[in-house]
Amino acid sequence: MKWKLSKIYCKTLDDPWFDTLTPIQWYTYAMHINIDSEEEMEIRRDTVEYLARFWDNEAVEKVQRARERSRHIDQSEFEKQLEEMFGEKIHFESNKS
Numbered sequence: 001m002k003w004k005l006s007k008i009y010c011k012t013l014d015d016p017w018f019d020t021l022t023p024i025q026w027y028t029y030a031m032h033i034n035i036d037s038e039e040e041m042e043i044r045r046d047t048v049e050y051l052a053r054f055w056d057n058e059a060v061e062k063v064q065r066a067r068e069r070s071r072h073i074d075q076s077e078f079e080k081q082l083e084e085m086f087g088e089k090i091h092f093e094s095n096k097s
Contacts (some may be wrong), residue, residue: 002031005018005029005033049064
């Protein structure tokens with residue numbers, strides 16, 4: 001994290017500026033750097049998929065479908081994962097009218 005900030009702000013790793021950052025600032029920087037990294041990865045992935053379509057369009061479509069299926073889980077599976085993570089059942093209120 002410190003290395004990425006030093007590159008962004010052109011500071012050395014031992015710059016006193018780093019000592020002035022609060023935990024909230026560190027968290028905020030980390031969160032935004034992570035979001036930027038994810039966006040950059042998606043752009044690179046999309047570019048590779050675009051170029052790969054010229055060689056094997058069907059394979060690219062299979063990879064995209066597999067990735068899409070891996071992103072979506074049903075409500076019960078999500079609740080099960082939360083229960084395993086927190087060690088207790090999480091109750092959700094229904095917004096259905």
